[in-house]
Each structure stands twice: as structure tokens, then as C-alpha cells.
Amino acid sequence: MTTLEQQSVDFVFNLFKTQLSSTFLYHNYIHTERVLKSVNEILEALELSEDEMLIVRLAAIFHDVGYATSTKQHEKESAKVAKHFLEDNNVSSEIVSGVERCILATCLDEVPKTLLEQILCDSDTSHFGKKYFEETSELLRKELEIRDVVYYTHDEWLEENIKMLAEKHKFFTEYAIKNWQPQKEKNLTNLIKKKKKKAERVEKEKLRAKYKKESPERGVQTFYRVALRNHIKLSDIADTKANILLSVNAIIISLIISNLLSKLDNPSNAYLIWPTVIFVLFSLISIVLSIIATRPNITRGEFTKEDVENKNVNLTFFGNFHKMKLEEFEWAVNELLQDKDYVYSSLTKDLYFLGKVLDRKYRILRITYSIFMVGIVVSILAFGISFNIMQGGH
Template sequence: MSDKDIIEAADNFVLNLFKEKLPNTFVYHNYSHTKRVYKSINEIIEDSQISVKDATVLKLAAILHDTGYIKTREGHEEESVKIAREFLESKDVEKDIIEGVEKCIKATKFKNTTPKDHLEEIMRDADSSHFGKDYFEEASEYLRQEYIAQNIRNYTPQEWRDENIELLIDKHKFYTPYALKNWQHTKQENLADLINKNKKIKKKIKKEELKAQLKAKYKDKSVDRGIQTFYRTALRNHIKLSDIADTKANILLSVNAIIISLVLSNLLSKLDNPSNDYLIIPTAIFVIFSAITMILSVIATRPNVTRGEFSKEDVENKSVNLAFFGNFHRMELSEYEWAMDELLKDRNYVYSSLTKDLYFLGKVLDRKYRILRWTYTIFVTGTIISILAFALSFYLGGSRMS
């Protein structure tokens, strides 16, 4: 069997072997990786002055060097040697070629080993040629995913970049003139890309951390968002309740004004007739209760404006509420601006002012709703009494006339 036939048979053997026995989790160490190494071997062979037999040894070693992965990951090189020997012996390959293949396969054991001769250097360079190729990033990611899929180590992208940078700087080197001439430059570019990406990521992380620190610092110094929300909601609710109270008072005011107008225009003219004397008392009751309701409605909505002035001592003692217009409407603009500057310098003063504003709004609401409650009670009571008075008057008046 010719060297070409042996190489072709080995290629078919590995293809079928991986197809049948290699787990799907080997997304890097698979037939595609084998073909990449084989291609890199041929590149070096074409540029080197080596014999045909040595070329055959290298090509066979490139094809068979990862077959041991079908049995184990750790120590796969020894298993690859056994599989290669068994296959090559079955094809009656010369003993010295088999021994050369075994030697080259063992040279791919990267950790703590150094190539002993030119063939081992070629094999080592071909096996790690992806470091100096344009597809380095893609191949490297396949290897990371293989580690994750096989639960070897769950590298993060950042950890994997750090691992590759350390590997390319401290642990890996090319040996052959061809690799140094053709792959070393691309390896340096790949290393530079890793370093630049690392710098950008770390710069971004540092920027985000700084941003978070500034945000936290700003948050500590400013009014807390939760407290702001509380005051905003509470003040808005108080103002809505005040509007509702004013609306209720206006409704009562309008209704009773209409009632008094109708009474005066319709009943008053009839009271001049002596025969309608029985209507005087119920009419008077009706008008009096309506008038009282109107008066209470006006009192409920009547604004209470304070003196509208404050002193410098009031601001320094934090006893004035600058959030309420009644405390400053008579002050000059410059004085009010100064007072507001003093207020905004002190976070506790801001809280205190908002609390006072909320408290006194509550007191105003309490007064409004208490008066409104009495107003509605008087209106309803007056209406009932008036209806009963009219009914009684009509009854007595009708009996007297008959």
C-alpha cells in the first residue's frame, strides 16, 4: 500500500471513528480540528526540506493525533498512540513509520513538554497553528464551549480572554521557521485583539462601577426617591380631597340659592293673602335652613390667609414653612430666594417643610369636612322638617278653611 493510500485510509478511519464514537460535546476536538492540523502540516512540509517518509509520518500523526478523545480526555495522547499503532499495524505499515507517528502524537502533549527534534516541532506548531490564524477567535470559542458542555470549567468570556492572553504570552511559542515567518505575526495580532478587548471591557466595567458609585453617592445626598414619592402622593391626595370638599360646598351653595330664589318668587307673593297665613311658618323654616346651609358652605370654602411674612430668625430656626404661600406672599423676591437657598442646603429642613405642609393641609381638610358634615346634616334635617311643616300647615289650613 502506497503512502498516499495509507494516508487516505487513515483519514477515512478517523472520519468514521469520530462519527460513530466521539460525543457531540466535542465541538472543538473533532474531525474539523483534525483537518485543520493536517492542512497546517502540509503548509510546513511544503516549505521544509524533509524526506517523503518524514512527511508521511507527520501527515499520519496529524490525522490520528486526537483519536484518543473517543475514550478519555485526560491522557488522550496515550490512547491516540494505541489507536494509531493498532490501525497502522493492521495496514502493515513499516515499524519505523509507526514509531515516528507515535513520537509525533506524544509531542502534542502541550503541558510541561518541549519538542526534541524537527518533526516534533513541526507537529507541535501544526497542532497549535490556530493561534496564528484568522479563525483563532472562532476556534477559541469552540474550545470554551467544549469545556462548558463537558462540565470541565464554566469559563466566562472575560475569564477565557484572560486565560488565552496568559497562554499566548507565557506558555506558547512557535518553533519552525515557517510558523515564525507566517503565523507569528497573526498570533501577535490575535493577542493584541484580546488585550484591547480586555482593556475595553475592564474600562467599561470600571466606568459602570464609577457610575454606580456616583449614583449611590448622589442618591445619599439627595432626597430619597421613595420619600419623594410618599410626599408627592400624600400632597396630591390632600389637594384632591380639598377640591372635592370645595366642589361639595359649591353644590350645596348653588342648590340652596336656587331653592331660596324659587321660594321668594313663588311663595312670597302668596303670603300677602290672609288665607295663606298657614304657609308663613313652613316657608320661614325652609328659607332659614337653606340660608344656614349656604352660610356654612361659604364658611367651609372661605380661604384663611396668614400674615405672609417671616424673619431671618424664622429661617435660621427652621420654624417657617416655605412651601406654603401664606407664609411668604408679602416678602420681597430676594428675601424669599435667600430663604429657599437656605432650605435647599439642608435635607432635614426640606423634609420638615414638606411635613409641615402636609400636616397643615390635613388640618384644613379636617375643618372643611367637619363643616361640610354639619352643612349636609342641616340641609337634610331642614328639608325633612320643612316638608313636614308644609304637610302639617296644609292639613291644618285646609281644615280651617272647610
């Protein structure tokens, strides 16, 4: 780096430090350093004169200093600041005018005409072909937002970047096309992939919202879920109670058969016959009723297409379809799911008939418990009376 270039770097650094607003997150000294580095990268691959290399390096150093004084037509402001500084340092007019032309060529509406202008323009937009593209792009978006220039959402900024890289921007020098264009294309591909993923995510959210809107409301779902769970629990309780009665009475009959029947052959134990018969009879009735309470009903297990179309079959109960073919059942379920009212109707029917089954179970169980209780009392009284009669006879 020449003495003039170092003086220029120091001047720009101090200018940015003292006069540039901190809201410039992108157009600041770091960006200037990156542009100068990119210029040197291109210059190393070319054979230019000392004056030509000096012109493009100075242009890179001064190309954004106009932001320190004005954001409108900052290229002209930058060229003006560069001209004053270079003239004060006795730089030749050819170099000064060359620096001005390069800086003015960085305007987005301009097309660089000379090689030096192309070098600076490619260097100014070299971040398009760098791995740190997303970082610098986000800094520019935030800068525009903070400075109230324009506000872009992330989706809008993504669209702007795709348009910029795909349509508006292009590299001019052979070096940039060869070395930076491949990474630029990768960056563009990543942006397109990100846009596609966002579009897929939005579509999924729309479908989820549509399904949520069309599905039963949360309160309705909760009602059916709680009601069905309570019915199933009550059915389990009824079956448990019936099994207890069944087991107890079976044990009673087993004990009577093993202990009392062998003694009834003795004439002296004749008084035990009727109490034993009463006891066994009540236990046997309790067993029969317990079995009836838990015995499943036989269903035909078939339905027709007319039943489904007329909504006369409840597909939530296995007893209505266990004899059907899989294809027919799948068709019926698809028909059911397409009609929200049919779904509600099926769940309601399921609740109703579960309630009817529970009513039958609990009515029989109540009778069974009553018979068992009466049987115990009557049997004990019968044993007591028979024993007293036997004692009186003696």
C-alpha cells in the same frame, strides 16, 4: 490527500468513535478536522517538500488521539499511538520521528523550535484567530466542567481567556501572524468589552442594592402612599359635597328671587314674607358655610435655612415654599433627601396637617348639612303656618 493520510484519518475517526468518551466536547474529531484544515491553510502559503507537508499533516491528524486512552500527558500518548500506526504501515523513521516531535511540541509548556512544529502549534490554537472562537471556548469550558477537571464560572472563564489571548499565547508562523492575528485581537477586544459591561452591570446592581437598603422599607412606603391617597380622596369628597350644597342653595335663592319677591308687593301675599325670609336666610347661611369649608388658607410661602436645618419646615406642602426661589427650594430638597428621618418627619407632618384640614372641612360640612336640613323643615313649617293664618283671617 495521500493514501496514508486517508488511512490515518479513518483510523483516528474510528478510534474516537469507539474509545473516546462523549464528555470530550472540545477535544474530539471535529477539533482534529479544524486543526488539519488550518494546517493545509498554512501549507498552501509555503513551499515545503512532500515529506515535510506529510509530517505536519499526519501530526495534525494524530495530535489528540491520546485523549482516547489517557488525559494525563496526552501528547506523549498521542505520539506513541502515531508511532505504532505509522510503523505498522512501513513509514520511514524520519517521518515517524518528525511526527512525534511535532505532536510533543503542542504541549503548552513547550516552545516550537522548527517550522513544522510552529505550523502545528499555530494550527492547534488557530481558533483564537477565528470567528468561531467563542463557540469553541465554551465547549472547552464545559468539557473541563463535565470531566471534573476544573470548574470555571463564566466570569472566571472570561478572565482566563483574556489572560490566554493577551499574555500566554502567541502565533509563530508569518502566515498566522498576518492572517489570524487580526481576528485574535478582535476576539480579545470583544472579551475585554464583555468584561467591562459585566463590571458596569455589577456596579449598577451594587448601587441598586445600596439604594434599596438605604431607602424606606416597602411597608413604610406603602403606609405613606395609602394614607396620603386616602386623605386626598376624602378631601375631594368634602369639596364635592360643599359644591353640591353651594349649587343647590344658589338655585333655591335664584328661584325665590325670580318667583316670590315680585309677588310680595301685593298686600294679599304678605303672609309669605316671613317664610320667604326664613328660607332665604337658611340657604344663605348654607352657602356661606360651604364657601368657608372649601376656602383655602393663606400661608406665608417662605422658609429660612434655619428652618430647614432645624427640620421645622414641611417641604411636601406647596404653601410652605411657593414664594421661594428655585435655587433655594432645590437646596432645601437636597437637604431633605439626605436625611431619611427628615423625609419621614415631613411625610408625617403632611399627613397630620391634611388630617387637620379634613377635620375642619367635615365639621363645617356637618354643620352646613344640619342647617340646610333644619332650614328646609322650618321653612316648610313657616309656609304652612302662614298659609293657615291667612286662611283663618279670611
